Amino acid sequence: MEDKLNAKGRIIHLLKKETVLVIATILAIISAFFNPPSKEYIDFIDWRVLGILLSLMLVMAGFQINGVFRKLGEMLLRKCSNTWMLSFVLIFMCFFSGMILTNDVALITFVPFSLLTLKMTRMEHMMVQVVVGQTIAANLGSMLTPMGNPQNLYLYGVSGMNIGEFIMLMLPYTIASAVLLSILILLTKRRPLSLEGMEEKHLKANPWHIAMYIVLFMVCILCVLHVIEWYIVTVITVIIALVMDRRVFAKTDYSLLLTFISFFIFIGNIGQIDAVRDMLSKLIEGRELLVSIVSSQVVSNVPAALLLSGFTSNYNVLIIGVNLGGLGTLIASMASLISYKQFVNAYPEKKGRYFRYFTIINVIFLIALAGLYMVLK
Numbered sequence: 001m002e003d004k005l006n007a008k009g010r011i012i013h014l015l016k017k018e019t020v021l022v023i024a025t026i027l028a029i030i031s032a033f034f035n036p037p038s039k040e041y042i043d044f045i046d047w048r049v050l051g052i053l054l055s056l057m058l059v060m061a062g063f064q065i066n067g068v069f070r071k072l073g074e075m076l077l078r079k080c081s082n083t084w085m086l087s088f089v090l091i092f093m094c095f096f097s098g099m100i101l102t103n104d105v106a107l108i109t110f111v112p113f114s115l116l117t118l119k120m121t122r123m124e125h126m127m128v129q130v131v132v133g134q135t136i137a138a139n140l141g142s143m144l145t146p147m148g149n150p151q152n153l154y155l156y157g158v159s160g161m162n163i164g165e166f167i168m169l170m171l172p173y174t175i176a177s178a179v180l181l182s183i184l185i186l187l188t189k190r191r192p193l194s195l196e197g198m199e200e201k202h203l204k205a206n207p208w209h210i211a212m213y214i215v216l217f218m219v220c221i222l223c224v225l226h227v228i229e230w231y232i233v234t235v236i237t238v239i240i241a242l243v244m245d246r247r248v249f250a251k252t253d254y255s256l257l258l259t260f261i262s263f264f265i266f267i268g269n270i271g272q273i274d275a276v277r278d279m280l281s282k283l284i285e286g287r288e289l290l291v292s293i294v295s296s297q298v299v300s301n302v303p304a305a306l307l308l309s310g311f312t313s314n315y316n317v318l319i320i321g322v323n324l325g326g327l328g329t330l331i332a333s334m335a336s337l338i339s340y341k342q343f344v345n346a347y348p349e350k351k352g353r354y355f356r357y358f359t360i361i362n363v364i365f366l367i368a369l370a371g372l373y374m375v376l377k
Helices: 002-017 019-032 040-044 047-065 068-077 083-101 103-120 124-144 150-159 163-186 207-224 230-244 254-271 274-284 288-299 301-308 315-324 334-346 348-376
Strands: none
Touching: 019 254, 040 254, 047 068, 047 103, 047 150, 047 207, 047 230, 047 254, 068 083, 068 103, 083 103, 083 124, 083 163, 103 124, 103 334, 124 163, 124 315, 124 334, 124 348, 150 163, 150 254, 150 301, 150 315, 163 315, 163 348, 207 230, 254 274, 254 301, 274 288, 288 301, 288 315, 288 348, 301 315, 315 348, 334 348
């Protein structure tokens, strides 16, 4: 009886922790009944995206272990004299780092750092506003570049556009996001601030490792730009990580890679069913923005991008839609759950307040940026 309860508990824990992965796996299994497993499954999977994603995650883990991002944050905070400046630094660190480091890494790194900083400076009343601001900033800053988030990396590859075209497509929305974030910060009350008593947490950093991770990151960028083949970059990154510091493998999100594989198989199988493919194509055609935003609210924007890309060739609108679709509900972007869990673990009594403020601000940003799309269109 006890074993059954333990097994049930493990299943519930898995469902809560890896909901999207479980759903993706179930969909892949169901779709396999309509298109039985065969060698063509290998062709369904975009190995290039998986290889680049794994390489980037290993490199970012290396930077984290060596405290690179935290040290940069501490250096910036030393320049703050009031709560406006503090908010700008904490929020825009996530905004700009999300463009290069991915939204997940930005939040994993800077949310705990912000919670500690606000507590040490006795500014805990700002916790909800700052963490919600950081979450929105990471999601919106990351939409500017192909390597900013998983859905961009994938859609950039299948769309065939170059990096200049991609950046110019998302630039108006990124600029508008920065303006909206600035307004949000300036609406808060300005108070004097002192960081004199703030202690720096020194992490053991290896300069040679940091230098090597910088080189590997540049190599990953060249891979994204199609200068170097993905399999060469992946092999080099994995080998160097194994030799240099195996801890990075423990910090890698393998569930995201498995989620991608499951959705690739599901989309490939569905694409083999003419009636379903035609129905979904007609449903999405001309409604790419609306469908991508709405579907992101339910399954999050990464699965929405993977799913919808199989039934439309209007990639420009789809890219905009799934990035804006990361706003709205708490599950619209899986990165949002990262900051939510970190905040709730530290301040469980403020869970309701966080959720209300998060939803209100996200909806306002979503309406504003969707309105911008209509104006530009």
